[in-house]
Amino acid sequence: MLSGVKVVEICGIGPGPFCAMHLADLGANVIAVERSVQEPAGPGYVMNRGKRSVVADLKTAEGRNLVLKLIEGADALIEGMRPGVMERLGLGPDVLQARNPRLVYGRMTGWGQDGPLAHAAGHDNNYISLSGALYYTGTEGEVPISPITAIGDIGGGALYLAIGVLAGIMNARETGKGTVVDAAIVDGSAHLLSLLLATKRKGLIVGPRGKNVHDGSHFFSTYRCKDDEYITLGSLEPQFYALLLQKLELDPAAFPQWDRERWPEMREQFAGIFAGRTRADWCALLDGTDVCFGPVLSPEEAATHPHMKARGVYFERDGRLEAMPAPRFDGTAMPAGAVPVRGQHTEQIVNALSRGDAAKVWAAE
Known part of the structure; x- marks a missing residue:
């Protein structure tokens, strides 16, 4: 369904990789830029399924140049750094959109790009507790229990980033102008409460x-x-x-x-x-x-x-359980892509970039 959509992912943890995997599940061409660390023995990281993997040190000119070349042919970039980190690396939205004005720059954080807590550390349960999304979990006299990753990282974070990136791509194809998507888990998890807040008018939520x-x-x-x-x-x-x-x-x-x-x-x-x-x-x-x-x-x-x-919701691969891509189209689930090992496609993509062969950069193996 997303065939022809090209995404560069600056790999982080949690919701960013999930968002990029979800886009890949739906047919997008995703190149994951990973840190150049030793890949542990065994299968690759399941959040990288359907992607191609390159390794790069973004603190070096070589690594930064790799990203700059990649985004020239991309529709979107996804990153999950703290606010200001990509700018300090010389890879902020202004720099990248100067090279590719149509680029949608997707930013995934817990607290958002601004506000008093923007630069503070946090995790899924912290974000949903502040947004109000944790309040009604559990029963009277019990501590609220966080449904780990579901409400914050995925529901309020990754899926809102995916929707924002796709909306930005649609707008760029219409106007020729990219945008910066600020996907904050506090924003998304608060928005998830809209149905719950609406039920207050029906008398289903009347107290603490x-x-x-x-x-x-x-x-x-x-x-x-x-x-x-x-x-x-x-x-x-x-x-x-x-x-x-x-x-x-x-x-x-x-x-x-x-x-x-x-x-x-x-x-x-x-x-x-x-x-x-x-x-x-x-x-x-x-x-x-x-x-x-x-x-x-x-x-x-x-x-x-x-x-x-x-x-066929679940399947096993390499001895581990995975969920099939969702949703389905015309009654059929999208196929789950292969899971690459870290850096598997580095040589292929770097060589194509050095030759200026854009078609080979984004061509599947």
């Missing part, structure tokens, strides 16, 4: 953590089973809740759905019920029904679930 439908009710919750595994319920709509009570053989009069005062009591009763059978038992009873039910599975377990197997 533990007092709302998703974190305080008995019908939208996670429960421990007899075998110490877990299941989830999301029986929000009245018809789904009625079916849940029917499946559990409970009297609807004894379990009024919207009696908020009784939610803690009913939640405790539900906890006792679900603790009486194993996760497999509950799957046999509730899986595939309109109760809105799901077992809590590890990624390895998820890969073997009949639904996930039928869709």
Whole structure:
């Protein structure tokens, strides 16, 4: 789908590489510029799948010149340094866009390019705690638990950068002018709350953590089973809740759905019920029904679930589990590209650059 889109990635950690991998998954031609360090034994870094890898020391004139030559034929560059680092290397947006005015310069950070915290260190959980995205995770009396990388690095970071870069490329193709995309995890993870904030007007969020439908009710919750595994319920709509009570053989009069005062009591009763059978038992009873039910599975377990197997969501390569590219187009998933070892394409690309052969620079092996 993104055939013909050319991206240079200045490799960092976390959301930047994921963003570039996602673009490669969707067909973009991505050249990853990695640090020249020894590649450990074994397969390459899975976040580099579908990319070609070159090594360069950006603190040297040779390394900087490599990037300058690469971006001349690129649609976009992605970097995940702290604000000001690329400028100090002589590779900031002004320099690169002077060489290629159509270049979209994608910047991935936690705090953003400006603001009081812009230059501070941080990680996924710090960003989503500040943005408000962590607040409603967990239940009353429990500490909020960060869904590691999902809300911040990936949801609020990498995916927003990908959307921003693609929007910038569309604009550049229309206007001939590139742009600088400031993708901050605090911005993206706050924007992810838009649906949650909208539900306040519907009365589903009426108070602090533990007092709302998703974190305080008995019908939208996670429960421990007899075998110490877990299941989830999301029986929000009245018809789904009625079916849940029917499946559990409970009297609807004894379990009024919207009696908020009784939610803690009913939640405790539900906890006792679900603790009486194993996760497999509950799957046999509730899986595939309109109760809105799901077992809590590890990624390895998820890969073997009949639904996930039928869709081919996971696959194994070199002894490790990977997820297939998403989304699908016309019912078909994009193929997962090969994972290069660090620097695998350095010679090929450097030689093509030295000859001024732009077609070979961006030609796949």
